[in-house]
Amino acid sequence: MRNVILFIRRYFTFFTFLFLQVLSLWFLYSFNKFHQAQFLQTANELTGKVNGRYKKVENFFALGDENRRVHTLNDSLYNLLSRQYIETDTTRRLVRDTVPSDTLNKYRRYYFRPAAVIYNATSGEKNYIQLDRGAAHGITENMAVLNSDGAAVGVVVNVSPHFAQVMSLLHVRQKVNVALKKTGDFGTLEWDGVDPGLLLLKGLPKSVSVKVGDSVVTSRYSFNFPPGYPVGTVAEIVSDPGTNFFLLKVKPAARFYNLQYVFVVENLQYSEQAQLDEQTRKRIEDPKRNPR
Amino acid sequence: MSELIRNSIRFVLFLLFEVYVLNRVPHLHRFISPSLYFLFILWLPFVVSPRWLLLIAFVTGLTLDYFTQSPGLHASACVLIAFVRPFLITVLMPRDNSDFNYREPSPQSLLWAPYFIYVLILTLLHHGWLVLLEWMSFGSFGDFLIKLIASTAISLLLIITVELLFPRNMRYRTNVGG
Numbered sequence: 001m002r003n004v005i006l007f008i009r010r011y012f013t014f015f016t017f018l019f020l021q022v023l024s025l026w027f028l029y030s031f032n033k034f035h036q037a038q039f040l041q042t043a044n045e046l047t048g049k050v051n052g053r054y055k056k057v058e059n060f061f062a063l064g065d066e067n068r069r070v071h072t073l074n075d076s077l078y079n080l081l082s083r084q085y086i087e088t089d090t091t092r093r094l095v096r097d098t099v100p101s102d103t104l105n106k107y108r109r110y111y112f113r114p115a116a117v118i119y120n121a122t123s124g125e126k127n128y129i130q131l132d133r134g135a136a137h138g139i140t141e142n143m144a145v146l147n148s149d150g151a152a153v154g155v156v157v158n159v160s161p162h163f164a165q166v167m168s169l170l171h172v173r174q175k176v177n178v179a180l181k182k183t184g185d186f187g188t189l190e191w192d193g194v195d196p197g198l199l200l201l202k203g204l205p206k207s208v209s210v211k212v213g214d215s216v217v218t219s220r221y222s223f224n225f226p227p228g229y230p231v232g233t234v235a236e237i238v239s240d241p242g243t244n245f246f247l248l249k250v251k252p253a254a255r256f257y258n259l260q261y262v263f264v265v266e267n268l269q270y271s272e273q274a275q276l277d278e279q280t281r282k283r284i285e286d287p288k289r290n291p292r
Numbered sequence: 293m294s295e296l297i298r299n300s301i302r303f304v305l306f307l308l309f310e311v312y313v314l315n316r317v318p319h320l321h322r323f324i325s326p327s328l329y330f331l332f333i334l335w336l337p338f339v340v341s342p343r344w345l346l347l348i349a350f351v352t353g354l355t356l357d358y359f360t361q362s363p364g365l366h367a368s369a370c371v372l373i374a375f376v377r378p379f380l381i382t383v384l385m386p387r388d389n390s391d392f393n394y395r396e397p398s399p400q401s402l403l404w405a406p407y408f409i410y411v412l413i414l415t416l417l418h419h420g421w422l423v424l425l426e427w428m429s430f431g432s433f434g435d436f437l438i439k440l441i442a443s444t445a446i447s448l449l450l451i452i453t454v455e456l457l458f459p460r461n462m463r464y465r466t467n468v469g470g
Contacts, residue, residue, distance in 0.1 A: 013342045017375040020350045024371060027357075027364025028425065047358045054312055121315055121360065123325055125426065128361045165361065194322055257318060 044130075048163040051118040051130060059116075059260060066260050069148050110226045111266045113138065115145075115164070117259045122170055125193035127256075129154060129166040133264065139164045142274075144224040144265040151230045151253035152176065152218055153262055164264070169231075170196050170256055178231050179219035183208055186219040189231060189250065196256060198235060201248035208246070210237055216250050223273050226265055295337055295395070303352065306332040311359045323439045326446040329356055329366075330418050331454065333374055334411060337396045342378045349374030369421040373414045384410050398460045411451055412444075419443045 008015065059066075115137075119130035133139050145153045145166050154174065158165040167174055172193045178201065179186040187204035201216060214234045220227035236249040267273070310329035320326075333349050340348070353367030360366070381397065384406040394401030402410060423439050 013346070013375075016343050016346050017371060020346055020371045021368060024350070024353065024364040024368035027354075028362070028368065029364075044358075051359075119359070122318075123315055124360070124362075126362070 044158075044160040044163055044165065048118065048130060048132070048160070052132060055116065055118040055132075062258070062260060066148070070261070073148055073150065109268055111268060113264045113266070115139070115262055115264050117262055118163075120168075120256070120259050122168075122196050122256050125172050127168040127170045128157075129168050129259065129262075131156075131164045131166060131262065131264065132162070134162040134164050135159045136161045138266075139264055140266075142224055142270060144218075144222075144226070144267070146225075146229055146263045146265060147254045147259055148261045148263070149230075149253070150263075151232075152178075152225060153254050153256070153259065155224055156264065168256060169199060169252060169254070176225065176231070177219040177222040178216050179221075179227075180204070180208065180210065181215040181217045181228075186221055187245075187248075189216075197251060199232060199250045199252055201234075201250050202245065204246045204248060206239070206244055206246055210234060210246060210248065212237060216248075223270055223277075224265075224267060226267070295339075299332075299336065302332055302335065307352075307355055307359070310356060315360065320446070321442070323435070323442045324446050325439075325443050326450055327418075327443075328447065328450050328454065330370060330373060330414070331451055333370060333377070334414060335396055335398075335460075338381070338394070342375075345374045345377060346371055365422065365425060368425065369418045372421050373418050376417060377414065380410050380413060396460070399455055400460070412448065415444050415447050415451070416440070419447065 113133065115131040115133040117129055118132050119128075121127045121129075129145070131139070131145075139156060139159050141156055141159060143156045145156060147153050152169060154166040154168040154171070155176070156164050157167045169176065169189065170191055172191060174189075174191060176189040177186060178189045185204055185208045187201045190200045190202060192200055204210070212234055216231045216234065218225035218227055218229045218231055230253040232250040232252040234248050235251040238247040238249065240247055306329045310327060314327060329352070332352060333345070336345060336348065349370035350367050353365075353370035354363070356366045357363050381402075384402055386403065386406075397407065397410060399407045401407075420440050423436055423443070
């Protein structure tokens with residue numbers, strides 16, 4: 001026993017090293033479960049404060065540029081307002097005596113919230129963006145993020161009370177459902193971590209006619225993103241003879257290097273859609289219910 | 293200025309520089325991601341014991357990790373170089389110790405050639421470990437090697453620039469002439 005203690009005392013530094021190394025690797029590899037934990041949220045609050053201070057200074061130097069952009073956006077928004085609504089079925093209608101809240105019989109589907117970017121990275125393979133709005137301002141996970149031009153930027157993955165963390169489109173785990181503006185055919189947008197100037201569009205069948213320069217917009221099948229907002233333009237068409245699908249390289253419409261103000265878009269029916277989707281999968285794929 | 297204050301200021305400056313300058317400048321190339329913050333660990337005084345060195349390195353790495361949202365990645369690399377540092381210093385320290393009264397590793401205290409080797413080995417280790425951890429999640433071995441060499445070269449360039457810009461002549465004040 002004494003020898004054991006002596007051994008440990010002699011190599012104490014080495015054991016400290018091992019312990020700290022294992023601790024860091026544990027942090028690293030359990031991040032997905034871990035990032036929900038309170039621990040990181042408090043850290044998020046701290047770094048968020050420092051980032052906020054820095055951004056205040058940085059914003060000052062880019063005010064003119066941003067002003068012009070906001071102005072053009074405001075202009076175009078007046079024309080877009082009806083797009084945030086969907087029409088309900090008009091053939092069968094519940095008749096009520098009272099005046100309905102919205103006489104046009106439309107539901108609001110998307111709700112836009114403005115937010116400022118306080119931290120932004122593009123240099124890694126897994127890039128996150130930090131916003132100055134959090135759970136206290138109504139931001140929740142899975143909301144879509146558009147920049148001030150309305151171009152797709154990413155999806156909220158984590159929120160603390162006053163800050164939100166966004167998984168940028170420049171993230172190797174990101175997958176967004178997008179469509180060609182011209183034909184409406186949809187595919188999946190991914191990123192391979194190689195070039196921040198090029199995203200990959202996969203799963204678009206070869207029967208679709210695509211040309212370089214075609215616009216790619218958010219798909220109407222996406223749960224997070226409102227449909228029809230720009231994602232990018234086709235920059236290169238790779239036709240792999242082994243598959244029936246194109247591999248398109250897409251130049252992103254959002255400029256990730258100088259994001260300042262963004263819109264966080266809430267799909268008010270997200271939870272219902274996601275729940276229905278999950279239930280369907282469970283019902284169909286449950287082997288006990290469907291012995292086939 | 294006391295050692296504690298001097299090093300605390302360095303800690304803050306290095307981290308701010310890393311987070312707000314190096315992580316933000318547009319990509320040079322996809323294989324190059326230079327970093328400088330670990331120079332803080334390389335510059336810690338000789339008197340810091342190996343155990344404290346490990347702890348300080350861990351905290352340094354973790355602080356950066358909170359900014360870059362990658363808990364454990366930099367902490368792991370920092371702990372590794374902090375563990376190797378004492379061995380390297382023992383090997384590279386000048387043999388003639390009679391009037392050695394420097395506070396911390398610098399080109400003056402270790403002389404340029406050994407100091408360069410010291411920086412080179414630790415930079416290689418730091419980047420190697422970092423890229424290896426990233427590479428294990430995706431990437432190929434070729435990418436790994438090119439990325440390691442390119443990032444190390446650019447980081448070394450930065451470090452040498454910093455050494456030339458901010459020469460540190462840190463001797464203990466003694467009443468022996470010299």
